[in-house]
Amino acid sequence: MYAFRRSVTAPNWILPASTIGIFVVCNAAFAAEGPKVAAPSEALFLVQIVLFVVIGRLLGEAMVRIGQPSIMGQIIGGIVLGPSVLGALWPDAQAQIFPPSIGQKSMTDAVAQLGVLFLLLLAGMETDLGLALRLRRAAAGVSLAGIVLPFALGFTLGELLPSSLLPDPQARLVTSLFLGTALSISSVKIVASVVREMDFMRRNIGQLIVASAIIDDTVGWVIIAVTFGLAENGTVDLVTLARSIFGTLAFMAFSFTIGRRIVFEIIRWTNDRFRSDLPVLSAIIAIMGGMAIITNLIGVHTVLGAFVAGILVGQSPILTRQIDVQLRALTTALFMPVFFGLTGLQTDLSVLRDPQILLLAIGLILIASVGKFGGAFAGAKFGGFSNSEAIALGCGMNARGSTEVIVASIGLSVGVLDQRLFSVIVAMAVVTTMAMPPTLRWALARLPMREEERGRLEQEQFEEKSYLSKFERILLAIDLSASSDFAGHIAAHFAAVRKMPVTVLNVVGDDNTASHTRGDTTKSQSMQARTEAAAERVRSTADQTIAATADTGEIGGGDVHINTRLKDADLSKVLGDGSEKGHDLLFIGVEPTADPHGGFDERVCLMTSAFKGTTAIVSSRGRRPEADKNVRILVPISGTERSVRAAEFGFLIAKATGCAIAVLYIRDPQQTSSLPRVSDASNAHLTAFRRIDEIAGHYGVKVQKIVQDGASPELSILRHARKGRYDLIVLGVSRRAGDRLSYGNIADTLLEAADRSFIFIETE
16 A cells, blocks of 8 residues: 555656756756857757746646646746746756757747747637627627727726836837737637636536637737737838738638638548548648738738638538647647747746836736726626626636737737836736636626526537437448439438538449540549539538528538549448548448348448448338428337437438438337336336437427337338338347348348338447
8 A cells, every 4th residue: 555655646756856857957968068058959959848848737737736727837837947936046057948049049939939820720720600600799799898998908008108118119009009909808718718617618608708708819819910010010001001901801701711611622632632641730730831821921920820720620521539639739738838938938027026017017917807807797788698697707708828928929029018018918917817717617606597508508418428429521332323312312411410521432433543444534534423413412402401491590501511532442442541531420322232142232241341430321212202301210219229329310310301200119028028027118118218209309300109019020110111101211230240241130121121211320
């Protein structure tokens, strides 16, 4: 036991001891080199990076444990390494590790500047524009009022400051604009993290706080971009100002229309065509860099381009969780500690010894807090919110954090802020950000939950555990048969309801396109045209589904993303590549489905074994109603999780088409009579039906529930399907062990004997 305790507590002293060791080693090594350190040193650069990462991680962890954002620890870590702490306690070591030489500083500055772009890219990816649009009226009122009041107060403060506190009295206007901007913008990253931590992200007030912060951030970066353009010129030139403003508006308009589609296509094309590791990550970095360069060319700061790039990338329908995690990991582990650490390093709190500067810092904190709280509170009250809701909004918007630090860094880099004003703004950002979590927790804890809100939260909780919510991208395998058309129809409904991109794969083709003759080329072009036509039918069906439900508001609008691919290699390889490219749901619509000698056709067997995700086999049989709403769906269930998931699959189709759907629970009389508690067995279907009702309620579908006794489930299903004139049977299945594909007796019987269409969906 004693040894165990030692092993648990050891990390508490190992990491601080390691940090002190780095200080000692660095001080000894670079003191020995003496004048040589004047030249840029790669070893010293690595030491600085390691210090920022290690100390930022340690103090960030400490901040998280006391309920504060981790970036506060990274900023404080930089302050500890800077002149405020290490410089005061051990000036020689501080000067040796962080020498003032321009060449050495430029190395860490380059990493920090790249870090700013990655931070803004990440902030954009976390921006939920759909949320901001849904709450645009209320959020815009809160956000704009919360920007205008503190901006006016900050601008006024800048105009009233003594000239002795300005780095350049001739550029007072630009300094005032920077002060107003620094006081007025909330940090959406910190706001969202605190709201999420308190489990208020889906509450009405939590969504409104985050939506307001999103608008705050977006408007703020436009203001920063324009202000930066003014700062670079030093004076207000109307031509430069007009170019910055109209250039920014044109850039935003292009980005969210044509540019949005371009970004989507770049990501999709890169994901689908490249074979090397992490091609999408490279594409995202290239998109970010390109848009940052464009904003620089129109005279505004590169941060706007990175932020807008992040928004567009975050909206891309083809962005796997793996890529998202890798990008966040790179930014969080390296760029954030370096940037915020360097910001803290540049902050000299010793300037607060000057009573005038200390008074300015206190005044700035008060003005920032009162202005932001008052503006957001007033905006909420004008929007018709209660006092408790308005207080929560005011508390939630009073967090600066990373945003103000970036603003201050930009101001320092262009010379409109000096070391004193920079340190004061960073101190203000740290204080207001650390005050925000406890005040917001206090305010949110006082808010009761409304009935409408409770119902919506229940719906969202269901969505989190929904079987269909785990799928991101559909691969539709077709051979241009009737089953292909039917499978395309089903895939289109998923594209409309779940917003899932669809790749239409024509499995008819040559395994090697490199050796085409002229006739083969003509055939390939014809096949491509037919595949494009099939894809267009999928798109048309999805558009019709969206249009048909637009009035009810059940399915939101948006682009339907459909692309095509021909079988240009061995089918197993093509399907394996599809799995690697993010396709996780395969619709197989080929004929024949069944082998004449029994079981599934060999091609179907090959496709299910080659694809690494979930497979749905679609077979078109019997009559096809002219209209989707005339279709009748039958879902056999047994109370197992597999059958319940299949019911959700059927409910999605019913939601998209408005057709009738029924679930059939089949009881085995022999099994029921053999159980000791017959009443429990005979009522087992009620438990299954309660789960069915929950899923049907989520999808807004009316469902008919049927109980039937029968010793042979497969025959009971066929008998009831014919008697009830059902057109489609949806069955949840799981693969059986063996060399040949089999889903069990029920599925095998339906495969051989069904005279109507069916879908076998793998739900295990």
